[in-house]
Amino acid sequence: MFRTSVSLRRNVHSQVADRIGLSIVRGDIVPGDALPSEMRICEMLEVSRTVVREAIRMLAGKGLVESRAKSGTRVRAPEDWNHLDPDVLRWLLETTxxxxxxxxxxxxxxxxxxxxxxxxxxxxxxxxxxxxxxxxxxxxxxxxxxxxxxxxxxxxxxxxxxxxxxxxxxxxxxxxxxxxxxxxxxxxxxxxxxxxxxxxxxxxxxxxxxxxxxxxxxxxxxxxxxxxxxxxxxxxxxxxxxxxx
CATH class of the missing domain: 1.20.120.530 (GntR ligand-binding domain-like)
Known part of the structure; x- marks a missing residue:
């Protein structure tokens, strides 16, 4: 699900955010759908739970996802994304x-x-x-x-x-x-x-x-x-x- 971006590598949680964000912008995970659980993402990307949580916080700050009790972390509609954010712009360029x-x-x-x-x-x-x-x-x-x-x-x-x-x-x-x-x-x-x-x-x-x-x-x-x-x-x-x- 989370394929590697061609972008420059940064710190680990930024790399994880990059891979998840690119998947969202590309449409691999559609608005309204839940992301895999934290533990599942940890297993898929071979990173710690702390790294995944920081990556999710980054994506939430860019408007791509929102986390709610009992419903998990879900992808928001493109209208809610921060389209002026440099990472969002870069992901759009890679997929559009x-x-x-x-x-x-x-x-x-x-x-x-x-x-x-x-x-x-x-x-x-x-x-x-x-x-x-x-x-x-x-x-x-x-x-x-x-x-x-x-x-x-x-x-x-x-x-x-x-x-x-x-x-x-x-x-x-x-x-x-x-x-x-x-x-x-x-x-x-x-x-x-x-x-x-x-x-x-x-x-x-x-x-x-x-x-x-x-x-x-x-x-x-x-x-x-x-x-x-x-x-x-x-x-x-x-x-x-x-x-x-």
Whole structure:
């Protein structure tokens, strides 16, 4: 039941949580079903009861399971999971079809990022704008696709941090995991000169403290990024809802 994840190994209870969590996200154990008993998990994974209990606590903290007296530990519905948790995101990436994942990520970014960019234009402080400018310059000077993607991720993370609104920050923090696949795919295209112009337009609008232009620049950047994925992957990340926007 609990197959090994390809993720990096950590301490023992984290390894156990990783194997159980991946099984839940993969659908091996469906919502409402009970996990095997603590003793059974101990036998299956050859670990102590203390390790299993700590692993279950970790999974409960991520919203994947809940423990109740007399009914054991049961899997919660996906709506209850903490989808911004780094481990949950990683498990989803390992088990979700890449094209489906990319479409959902773009839907989130299209709904939120233009607003965050406009907010950054009015709420950012000098150090926020300096970090954003530095990330952009890193994209300009990148000699490899890997360096370009790393700076691109830093750029978009810093847009969200520059809102000075802590409710946007978890989205920025998840980008380290979630943006890499889509940006790596897009980085193989020939669009980089255009992309640099569009990122520059975002930076400059934020530096001018112009929320309207910042929002418009972010929308254009996202639309063209989606079009790149349509061309490279043959998928439409926006779908009908974005077309209507």
């Amino acid at each position: 079809d890449v094209d489906t994942y990319l479409s959902k990520l773009f839907q989130l970014r299209y709904a939120v990022e233009p607003a965050a960019t406009a907010m950054a234009a009015t709420a950012s402080e000098a150090e926020d704008r300096a970090r954003l400018r530095a990330a952009y310059e890193g994209m300009v000077s990148a000699k490899t696709n890997e360096a370009f993607v790393a700076s691109d991720i830093a750029f978009h993370k810093n847009v969200y941090f520059a809102t000075r609104n802590e409710f946007f920050w978890p989205i920025a923090q998840m980008f380290e995991i979630t943006l890499s696949p889509s940006l790596t795919i897009a980085a193989t295209g020939d669009h980089r000169p255009r992309s640099l112009i569009e990122h520059r337009d975002v930076v400059e609008a934020i530096e001018r403290r112009d929320p309207k232009q910042a929002r418009e620049a972010a929308v254009l950047l996202l639309q063209h990024s989606a079009a790149d994925l349509v061309r490279i992957r043959g998928i439409d990340p926006f779908g009908a809802s974005a077309a209507a926007s």
